[in-house]
Amino acid sequence: xxxxxxxxxRWDTLSLAAAEHALVVGIAIGVSTAVGIGIGLxxxxxxxxxxxxxxxxxxxxxxxxxxxxxxxxxxxGLGWGSTLVALTAYAFLPIIRNTVAGLRGVDAxxxxxxxxxxxxxxxxxxxxxxxxxxxxxxxGVRVATQMLIGIAAIAAYVDGPGLGTQIFExxxxxxxxxxxxxxxxxxxxxxxxxxxxxxxxxxxxxxxxPRGLRVRP
Amino acid sequence: xxxxxxxxxxxxxxxxxxxxxxxxxxxxLCGVLFALYAWISAQNLDSIExxxxxxxxxxxxxxxxxxLTFLATALVVVVAIPLGVVASRARNRLxxxxxxxxxxxxxxxxxxxxxxxxxxxxxxxxxxxxxxxVAYAVLPVLRNTMVGVQQVDxxxxxxxxxxxxxxGQVLRRVELKLAVPAILAGLRTALVLTVGVATLGAFxxxxxxxxxxxxxxxxxxxxVTIVGAVLTACIAFFIDWLSGLAEDLLKPRGI
Amino acid sequence: MFDRDTGGARIELxxxxxxxxxxxxxxxxxxxxxxxxxxxxxxxGPSGCGKxxxxxxxxxxxxxxxxxxxxxxxDVLSLHPDELRRHIGYAIQxxxxxxxxxxxxxxxxxxxLLGWSAARTAERVEELLTLVNLEPSAFHDRYPSQLSGxxxxxxxxxxxxxxxxxxxxxxxxxxxTDPITREHLQNEFVKLQKQLRKTIIFVTHDFEExxxxxxxxxxLRERSHIAQYDTPANxxxxxxxxxxxxFIGQDATLKRLALLRVGDVECTQQRGSADMPQITSDASLRxxxxxxxxxxxxxxxxxxxxxxxxxxxxxxxxxxxxxxxxTPASAARKEPVGAGPATALKEAVRR
Numbered sequence: 167x168x169x170x171x172x173x174x175x176r177w178d179t180l181s182l183a184a185a186e187h188a189l190v191v192g193i194a195i196g197v198s199t200a201v202g203i204g205i206g207l208x209x210x211x212x213x214x215x216x217x218x219x220x221x222x223x224x225x226x227x228x229x230x231x232x233x234x235x236x237x238x239x240x241x242x243g244l245g246w247g248s249t250l251v252a253l254t255a256y257a258f259l260p261i262i263r264n265t266v267a268g269l270r271g272v273d274a275x276x277x278x279x280x281x282x283x284x285x286x287x288x289x290x291x292x293x294x295x296x297x298x299x300x301x302x303x304x305x306g307v308r309v310a311t312q313m314l315i316g317i318a319a320i321a322a323y324v325d326g327p328g329l330g331t332q333i334f335e336x337x338x339x340x341x342x343x344x345x346x347x348x349x350x351x352x353x354x355x356x357x358x359x360x361x362x363x364x365x366x367x368x369x370x371x372x373x374x375x376p377r378g379l380r381v382r383p
Numbered sequence: 384x385x386x387x388x389x390x391x392x393x394x395x396x397x398x399x400x401x402x403x404x405x406x407x408x409x410x411x412l413c414g415v416l417f418a419l420y421a422w423i424s425a426q427n428l429d430s431i432e433x434x435x436x437x438x439x440x441x442x443x444x445x446x447x448x449x450x451l452t453f454l455a456t457a458l459v460v461v462v463a464i465p466l467g468v469v470a471s472r473a474r475n476r477l478x479x480x481x482x483x484x485x486x487x488x489x490x491x492x493x494x495x496x497x498x499x500x501x502x503x504x505x506x507x508x509x510x511x512x513x514x515x516x517v518a519y520a521v522l523p524v525l526r527n528t529m530v531g532v533q534q535v536d537x538x539x540x541x542x543x544x545x546x547x548x549x550x551g552q553v554l555r556r557v558e559l560k561l562a563v564p565a566i567l568a569g570l571r572t573a574l575v576l577t578v579g580v581a582t583l584g585a586f587x588x589x590x591x592x593x594x595x596x597x598x599x600x601x602x603x604x605x606x607v608t609i610v611g612a613v614l615t616a617c618i619a620f621f622i623d624w625l626s627g628l629a630e631d632l633l634k635p636r637g638i
Numbered sequence: 639m640f641d642r643d644t645g646g647a648r649i650e651l652x653x654x655x656x657x658x659x660x661x662x663x664x665x666x667x668x669x670x671x672x673x674x675x676x677x678x679x680x681x682x683g684p685s686g687c688g689k690x691x692x693x694x695x696x697x698x699x700x701x702x703x704x705x706x707x708x709x710x711x712x713d714v715l716s717l718h719p720d721e722l723r724r725h726i727g728y729a730i731q732x733x734x735x736x737x738x739x740x741x742x743x744x745x746x747x748x749x750x751l752l753g754w755s756a757a758r759t760a761e762r763v764e765e766l767l768t769l770v771n772l773e774p775s776a777f778h779d780r781y782p783s784q785l786s787g788x789x790x791x792x793x794x795x796x797x798x799x800x801x802x803x804x805x806x807x808x809x810x811x812x813x814x815t816d817p818i819t820r821e822h823l824q825n826e827f828v829k830l831q832k833q834l835r836k837t838i839i840f841v842t843h844d845f846e847e848x849x850x851x852x853x854x855x856x857x858l859r860e861r862s863h864i865a866q867y868d869t870p871a872n873x874x875x876x877x878x879x880x881x882x883x884x885f886i887g888q889d890a891t892l893k894r895l896a897l898l899r900v901g902d903v904e905c906t907q908q909r910g911s912a913d914m915p916q917i918t919s920d921a922s923l924r925x926x927x928x929x930x931x932x933x934x935x936x937x938x939x940x941x942x943x944x945x946x947x948x949x950x951x952x953x954x955x956x957x958x959x960x961x962x963x964x965t966p967a968s969a970a971r972k973e974p975v976g977a978g979p980a981t982a983l984k985e986a987v988r989r
Contacts, residue, residue: 230582230616232596233582233596233619236596236609237612237616316492320583323600333495337586340507346503353492356491360488360491361488538733539737541730542733542734544723545697545699546728547720547723547725549720636738636781637781
C-alpha cells in the first residue's frame with residue numbers, strides 16, 4: 167500500500183485525529199492567550215512581579231514535554247486532561263513575554279500624549295498601549311501555537327488526542343507494511359495543521375492590526 | 384559621575400554575574416533531588432522498580448542523556464554557525480528569506496515524527512537519535528547566527544572599513560564579535576531544546592532518562608516514571624543554568 | 639606612502655566622477671579640486687549633493703568610475719584600498735566606536751593594523767586621549783556605552799588621528815551632538831588643527847560650521863559641482879552667484895564680522911575715556927558690535943586703542959553711511975542732528 171492509498175483508506179481516522187489535534191491546540195492556546203495577556207497587562211508595570219511571572223513561565227518551558235506530561239498523570243490523569251494542562255502551561259512564556267515587551271515598547275511620547283489629552287491610566291493602557299503592542303502580542307501567540315502543535319504530538323504517548331497517535335503507531339509497528347505510512351501521515355498532517363494555523367494568524371493579523379501600523383510609506 | 388561609579392566602571396563595568404540568579408537554580412535542584420531521594424526511600428519498591436532505580440543504572444542513563452545532548456549540540460555548532468555566516472554574507476538577497484522560511488517551517492515538523500522517520504532510514508540506536516537531534520537544532524542556531532551578523536550596525540562596518548580593515552578582519556573582529564550574544568542565545572535555545580528532545584531518544588533505543596519514563600509507563604510502575612520525569616526536568620534545568628553561566632562569561636564585555 | 643611627512647599632504651582631484659549603474663545621471667560629475675597641504679577644506683552643500691560620495695572616493699569606500707586622485711603626488715587608485723585607508727584618518731557622524739572594545743583598544747586599532755609595537759601603541763593612545771581632553775587613566779579601560787555623546791565624538795576624532803595620518807576625512811563628525819557640546823567640540827577642534835596642521839576634508843551641511851572651521855570652503859551643488867571654492871571671508875564678501883548667496887543667508891555681513899578679530903582692525907590711537915565699554919583684542923568684530931549696541935554708543939575701547947563703528951564698517955568693506963547696503967547706520971542720517979548713529983542703533987534694537 168503506498169502513502170496515498172493509506173491516506174484514502176484511513177481518511178476517517180486521520181481527519182478525526184487532525185481535528186482533535188487542532189482542537190486541543192486551539193483550546194490550549196485560547197486559554198493561555200486570555201490568561202497570558204491578562205498577566206502581561208497586570209504586570210508590565212511592576213518589575214518584580216513581571217520578572218517572577220516571566221521566570222516561572224520560562225521554567226515551565228524548560229521542563230521537557232515528556233516529563234511534564236507524565237508528571238501530570240497522577241493529577242489530571244491520562245488523555246485530554248494532562249494534554250490540555252501541559253499545552254496551556256507551555257504557551258505562557260512566548261505570550262507573556264511578547265505582551266510585556268509590546269506594552270513596554272510603546273513610545274513614551276505617545277503615552278504622554280494620551281495622558282496629556284486627559285486619558286486615565288487604564289484608558290491609555292487599553293486605547294494606546296494595547297493596540298500598539300498588538301502586532302507583537304499576535305506574533306507571540308503565533309509562535310506559541312507552532313510550538314504547541316509539535317508538542318501535542320508527544321501527548322499521544324499519554325493517551326492524548328491528535329495525529330501523534332499515528333506516529334506512535336508507526337513506531338510500535340516498526341517493520342510492518344504501514345509503519346512508514348502511519349508515521350508519514352502523522353508527521354505531514356501536523357505540518358499541514360501548522361501551515362493552516364499560520365494562514366489563520368496571517369488573516370487575523372490583516373483583520374485586527376490597525377491599518378496605520380500596516381501601511382508602509 | 385562620582386568617583387565610586389568611575390571605579391566600579393573600571394573594574395567591572397557590567398554586572399557579569401548577577402549573584403542570586405546563578406545560585407538559586409542549583410539550590411532548588413539540590414532540594415528537589417533530595418526530596419525525590421527521600422520519597423523513593425520511603426516507598427516499598429517491588430523487584431522491577433528496585434532493579435530500575437539502582438545507582439549504576441541511573442548513572443548510565445544520565446551519561447547517555449548528557450552524551451547525546453552535548454554531542455548533538457557540538458555537531459550543531461560545527462554545522463550551523465559556519466552556514467549562518469555564509470548565509471549572512473550571501474550577496475543574493477533571496478537566500479536569507481528562504482533560509483528564514485525553511486527555519487520557521489522546519490520548526491513545525493514535530494520532533495517525535497522526525498526521530499521516527501530517521502529510524503526508517505538508519506534503524507534504531509544512538510546515531511539515529513543524534514541525526515534527528517542535529518537536524519532539529521541546526522535551524523535555530525543557523526537563523527540566530529545569520530540574523531546576529533546581519534543586524535550589526537552598518538555605521539560600525541563603515542568605520543571599520545574606513546580604518547583599513549580587510550573584509551575578513553571586519554568579519555572576525557567586528558561582525559562576529561558583535562553577533563556573539565545572538566549566537567549564544569541561539570545555542571542556549573538549541574541546548575535546552577536538545578536536552579528535552581533527547582528524552583524522546585528513548586523511543587528509538589538511544590537510552591537516556593526517557594527510558595525510565597517509558598519503562599515506568601509500559602510496566603505501570605509510577606515511581607519509575609516519576610523518577611525519570613523529575614531527573615529529566617532536573618537535567619534540563621541544570622543545562623539551562625550551565626548555558627546561562629557560559630553565556631554571561633563568553634559575552635564580549637561592553638555590550 | 640604619502641605619509642612620510644605627517645604634517646599634511648596635498649590632495650588633488652582631477653575629473654573625479656562616480657556614476658552608479660542604473661542611475662541616469664552621475665552622482666559626482668567631473669570634480670576638479672586642489673586642496674593645499676595642511677589646510678582644512680569644508681565641503682558644504684544640501685543633502686544629496688554628492689559631497690559625502692566625493693569624500694568617500696578619496697579613501698575609496700566608494701570606487702570612482704573615472705578620474706584621478708593624488709595625495710602628496712601619489713596616485714591613490716594604484717594603491718591597495720585597505721592599505722590606503724590605514725593611512726587616512728576617518729571620522730563619521732555615527733562615530734562607529736566598537737562597543738565590544740575599550741576606548742584604548744578602539745584608538746589603538748589602526749596602529750595595531752599597521753603592526754606597531756604594543757609599547758608604541760600604548761604610548762600613542764595615552765597621548766591622543768590627552769590631546770582630546772580625556773583623562774587617560776579614567777577613560778582608557780572604559781567601554782563606549784559608558785561615555786556621553788560628546789566624549790564618544792572625541793574618541794572618534796582620537797581614533798581617526800591614531801596613526802598620525804597626513805590626511806583626515808571627516809563626515810559631519812559633530813552632527814549628532816547637541817548645540818552646546820557641538821560648539822565646544824568645534825572650538826577644541828579648531829585649536830587642535832592649529833597645532834597639527836593636517837590636510838582635512840570636512841563634510842557638513844551647516845554653513846556656520848563651515849565658516850567656523852574651514853580654511854577654505856567648497857560650496858557644492860547637485861552632482862558635486864563646485865559653485866564656489868574660496869576662503870570663508872571671500873565667499874561671504876563676494877558670493878559667486880545666487881545659489882551661494884542663498885546658502886549664506888541674509889546675515890552675510892554679520893557672519894563676516896564674526897570672522898574678524900578686534901586685533902585685526904586699525905584702531906585710532908587715542909586713549910578711550912573711562913566710561914567707554916572695553917573689549918579684548920581677540921574678540922570678534924561681531925562681539926564688538928554687540929557691545930556697542932548694548933551700550934548705545936558707536937565706539938568701544940580695546941587694548942590697542944578705540945574701535946569705532948566706522949572702522950568696523952570699513953573692515954567688512956562697507957561705507958558707514960552708504961545706502962547701498964542697509965547698515966544700521968544708514969538710518970542715522972534721518973535722525974535730527976546731534977543724535978549719533980548710536981541712538982539710531984538703539985532705536986533699531988528696541989524696534
